[in-house]
Amino acid sequence: MTSDVSQGADTGGIGVFEKWLSLWVALCIGTGIMLGNALPGLFSTLAGWEYASVNLPVAVLIWAMVYPMMVNVDFASLRHIGDRPKGLVITLVVNWLIKPFTMAALGVLFFEIVFADMIEPADAQQYIAGLILLGAAPCTAMVFVWSQLTRGDPTYTLVQVSVNDAVMVFAFAPIVAFLLGVTDIVVPWETLLLSVGLYVVVPLAAGIVTRRALTAHASRRESGEAAVHRFTAAVKPASVLGLLLTVVLLFGFQGQVIVDQPLVIALIAVPLLIQSYAIFAIAYGAALTWRLPFSVAAPCALIGTSNFFELAVAVAVSLFGLDSGAALATVVGVLVEVPVMLSLVAFANRTRRWFP
Numbered sequence: 001m002t003s004d005v006s007q008g009a010d011t012g013g014i015g016v017f018e019k020w021l022s023l024w025v026a027l028c029i030g031t032g033i034m035l036g037n038a039l040p041g042l043f044s045t046l047a048g049w050e051y052a053s054v055n056l057p058v059a060v061l062i063w064a065m066v067y068p069m070m071v072n073v074d075f076a077s078l079r080h081i082g083d084r085p086k087g088l089v090i091t092l093v094v095n096w097l098i099k100p101f102t103m104a105a106l107g108v109l110f111f112e113i114v115f116a117d118m119i120e121p122a123d124a125q126q127y128i129a130g131l132i133l134l135g136a137a138p139c140t141a142m143v144f145v146w147s148q149l150t151r152g153d154p155t156y157t158l159v160q161v162s163v164n165d166a167v168m169v170f171a172f173a174p175i176v177a178f179l180l181g182v183t184d185i186v187v188p189w190e191t192l193l194l195s196v197g198l199y200v201v202v203p204l205a206a207g208i209v210t211r212r213a214l215t216a217h218a219s220r221r222e223s224g225e226a227a228v229h230r231f232t233a234a235v236k237p238a239s240v241l242g243l244l245l246t247v248v249l250l251f252g253f254q255g256q257v258i259v260d261q262p263l264v265i266a267l268i269a270v271p272l273l274i275q276s277y278a279i280f281a282i283a284y285g286a287a288l289t290w291r292l293p294f295s296v297a298a299p300c301a302l303i304g305t306s307n308f309f310e311l312a313v314a315v316a317v318s319l320f321g322l323d324s325g326a327a328l329a330t331v332v333g334v335l336v337e338v339p340v341m342l343s344l345v346a347f348a349n350r351t352r353r354w355f356p
Contacts, residue, residue, distance in 0.1 A: 021338040028247040036255025062314040064242030087296040094283045094304040095138040103135025104179045106271040109137025130329025133180045139306030157299045195318040253323040268332040276340045280305040285291035294355035298348045
């Protein structure tokens with residue numbers, strides 16, 4: 001998730017926007033629902049602005065969100081990949097061998113069995129698809145904030161994020177395609193690969209180029225990292241605006257559905273909540289068993305619990321459309337994530353004494 005890393009570093013805590021993110025998202029959800037029901041023609045027009053299955057307004061907003069976080073990723077940190085490998089092993093196993101599959105299993109359990117009488121089968125498949133997209137996309141930037149709040153090792157956190165981003169370029173599309181196929185959802189491979197290219201590879205490449213330019217031209221009075229932090233702070237308003245407008249837009253398209261089925265958001269939130277706490281328990285328990293230091297264990301567990309929801313939203317829109325249940329499910333992920341993560345940060349800090 002998009003974050004102002006420099007602000008977290010300077011204040012020792014989470015920024016005002018991040019702290020109240022769920023409130024802002026909830027307000028934008030209400031705004032989107034009202035506008036969707038009041039101005040359906042406007043949203044129909046916006047839906048028509050697409051090329052090669054990519055909705056152009058959503059693409060611009062997603063890029064505005066993703067690009068600043070990619071500037072924060074420093075692949076030079078990969079030279080530390082061999083330092084304390086246990087934490088990295090837990091991160092990779094949880095994020096890529098456990099989390100996507102447990103999310104898919106919970107989606108099937110709740111939407112095909114537990115909630116089967118409450119949701120149409122076609123809608124259930126869409127919600128499962130959205131959950132799969134969230135489960136296959138580990139957090140990229142907001143984890144720096146969670147790490148800061150638990151006094152995690154910043155260098156090691158950066159290593160974990162950089163490794164996950166490198167893996168994501170190659171693993172996200174195959175895992176999503178496999179899981180969607182398992183749940184009997186037809187996967188348009190061309191659209192999926194195009195989405196990964198547009199929303200991971202291109203912003204990541206732009207972030208690398210920008211970071212190198214900033215560090216290369218940093219003044220004598222300012223370090224390269226300080227220049228990067230200053231730049232990301234300057235572009236943060238565009239990132240925040242992109243997030244909020246995306247929520248308004250997506251819920252505008254879902255306005256009538258939500259009015260007709262007001263419990264749908266709560267139903268989607270149930271497996272997301274279970275998944276978040278279960279994944280944290282698995283990673284945190286593994287770190288405790290393996291006797292990792294707390295400064296590595298806490299970020300290691302939190303990075304798998306949080307999601308790269310911007311990517312999930314973009315891919316859901318590209319694969320299934322703006323008014324799809326899959327897109328709705330990915331945005332509900334934003335609504336529940338921050339309260340969950342703050343509760344886990346508090347738990348981690350209270351249990352710091354458990355670790356060596």
